[in-house]
Amino acid sequence: MKKLDKKALLVYLGFIGPGLLVYLLIVAYPIIYSVLLSFSDFNPNRGGGWNFVGLLQYSTMFKDPAFWHALKNNMIVVGISVFGQIPIGFMLAYILYRRLVKSTSFFQTMVFLPNFLSTIVIGTLWKKLFSADGPASVIIQLFTGNPNAQFDAMLKPETVMFPIGFALIWIYTGFYMIIFLANLQKVNSSVIEAAKIDGATEFQIFSKIIVPVLSGTILVSTILAIAGSLRGFDLIFSITTQGLQRQNAEVLPIFMYRTAFQNYSNEMRFAYGSAISNAIVIISVSLIMFSNWVSAKVGGGEEN
Template sequence: MTKQISAGFRKKRRATFFLLLLLIGPVFVVFTVFVILPVFQAAAYSLYRWNGLGPPTDFRGLQNFVVLVKDTIFQKALTHNILIVVFSLVVELPIALSLAIIVGRGRLKLAVFFRTFFFLPFVLSEVITGVLWQFIYQPQYGLINSLVKTFSPASHVIAPLGDPSTVFWAILIVIIWKYFGLHMTIYIAGLQGIPSELEEAARIDGASSAQVLRFIVLPLLATTIQITVFFSIIGSFQIFDLIWAMGQGDPVNGAETMVTYLYKFGFQRFNLGYGSSVAVVIFVICLTFSIVYQRLLLRERQG
């Protein structure tokens, strides 16, 4: 009797095992081959001086990393990434949240129109956005300069992408313009998950709009905000396409980021060993951040 039970139990367990293998197996294989292995491969390549042709043989130890850390262009690139993070958090996300609160709760008549309208920039591909804004910023025929010339013919030509001191800020505006719609949409989804009874109850208790926002909407939106913060920081560290399309991080590395730096000094210059060391640094930064962030949030939730 007991034998029979245990056999049935074993059978069931085996079925579960096969089900898990079926469901997780393919993902596990794909993830290992295309994500885990390349990470270790890049870590190995980063110890070589290697032009990408043939197997790497010229072992240099940590030489690549020493050069990388000392390189002022890389420091500049890292600074730009950090600035993008900061501005995403203090400008982009608050804009997205405010707009979500305005258009996301269906009180405004044109809410649906505005939701779509604000989301549009995100729909465009990065390269198309880059080309579009290049036209807008173009010094001779561009939109901005045409407007400036119309209203004040004597003023100087503005060339935001042609000046090392302004190019970063010009692109930062585009980054915020492009991505706030995504975060706004995530916030709207979060807002719609908040039961309206809570707000009604608070109103009956005499809460003002500001109080409803402060004590009901924001606390219930906290998880959503945490997710957008996470996405926006990781995205800021990995940004490439838009910057590449708007002048490849130049003039004079004025808008260089870590990934444009990787592409330029790794791929374009046949220094794949050095490029791998840049990739390792980016990976470590993102991984460390992810782990620390998750830990902090978990602790907060438990506490």
């Protein structure tokens, strides 16, 4: 019996060992290293020496106006994702599921098309669209009759996130539409037909039947949106140019990148960047836990 148990243990370790090793090297080690680094004053230009400085990096971060500016922009992106992309994706999925429009396959393909393209390419295209001499400025000139009119929303700190938010909705709405459309296939069509026979309107079918059944899917989509928004880097980085425009639209991942890799010659900047990355993780986990709490309070969870 003992020999059999030993053999079973070896087989078990043989199956989980490689995966566990990869996880420890690729996931666990960088996380632990980043946490330790944030409590030091490590600087690669000083020869790699470490000195423990406690919570100095985090206190510096909380006193940094650039951190709060990037956090504010990140919360705007989270709001756009949760309250823009998900509801619009849900409505489009419902329209396709109920076949309220013709050519549903073409409509579905067109909405999902941006997900096939590189984010850097999309960001570059939107940057050209929003540039001072781009199509947006030409449209404004045609409607106003002013040949000198320009689309300057990207140049103002109070409006820079609006065109970026529009681009985010255009790109990622199709992703959530596909998620909801796939889960809508689980809805029992006979229930909808019975509701129609009883005189239910399309809005009542949507609010009383579809939304409760897909509440779990809404929660999962919310978690995906929050996680994606807080680690989003490539689109905003590519859609903004260097200088004041990028600083106005700066989010936490770009702030971390600029701090750790563009200004690393300064004292403690490399370790400071690690503190910012840890803050991104903590904020993301906190928002996800809050989403789960809200879902539990309102009776989240899909009905069978």
